[in-house]
Amino acid sequence: MIIEGISKRIAEGIKRQVPDHKSSVPVLSHAIAIILNVLFIVVFTLVISILTGNVKQAVLALMGFAILRQFSGGYHLKTGAGCIAFTTALFTLVSFVDLDTAGVHILNALSLLLVMVFAPSRIERQSRIPKKHYVKLRMISSVIVMFNFGLQSPTLAVIFLVQAISLLRWKGGQAHVMDPQD
Template sequence: MIEPLALRMAQHIKSVVPDHPASVPVLKHALAVLLNMAFITGLTLVISVFTGHTREVVTIMAAFAFLRQMTGGIHLKSGMGCVAVSTLLFTGLSFITLDDKWNMIATIISMLLILIFAPSGIERQTRIPKRYFPLLKVAALITVGLNLWFAYPFVAISFFAQTLLLINVRRWKTS
């Protein structure tokens, strides 16, 4: 659903502004990313209103997205698959409560996963040169490590979920 919609929108933009420097495939990709993000955010927020967990969901989505920019992670092939999985993930995480002990454990495991696997799969998703990837790892470690001080449970669970997505089992098996 997302890809065809993005294609129709890109073709419409190109027909209205034929001299636009971006090609239809480039516009389609950019629009697909934006639509994906909009559907995930909108659907998750609507569900959170009914579950009464809006504050938790907003915290989880913000923490997840912020860390994902530094660490990368597994990407699903389908835009709608990503919307479904992300919406279920963020909604589900909003129901998990961590006490201080589990908050610390989740944060420390997240830091270990970053040390081992980050950044993962961002080579074709960022314009940041590969020579700066070690700085992304350090920034991610500092970001996650700050939660040892602040001890926000929904941030810890969001970081934990994001760092689990750094583990690319297919790449690990072939190494």
């Protein structure tokens, strides 16, 4: 509720300064909360990575996750503060991972399989992209993951798998594939 409270106060301030602005306070507040979440995640991850000496891997994790998530969607945590804490910890931990070539291939293959089956996921209320284009998003997501078969980055292999797992929708203990035509 901390991020949500800050974003609401900023949105109310904007609305006071520009009362005729076409966006409502809740719309402005939501947009500001997204910006604050991203800003805090990036800043905290970079500060920690500077202290641990893993800046290159942390930046790669931040960029790889963000790019794949843009096209594939995924699960969102309930609160901004929870998202910031979990994601910062995740990117920090991933920056320490080191895998051999076989490990990278296995994680890439698992990520590709999950993305091909489950992407895009949970974008219905967050995007204006018509459902008829969801197949294209799935294809783009797959190409992004396949890129790492050539690059062979352990950091990307792990972060792509984490993002791919966030695509799963669980119903009754089993993963549920959402039909893009629903």
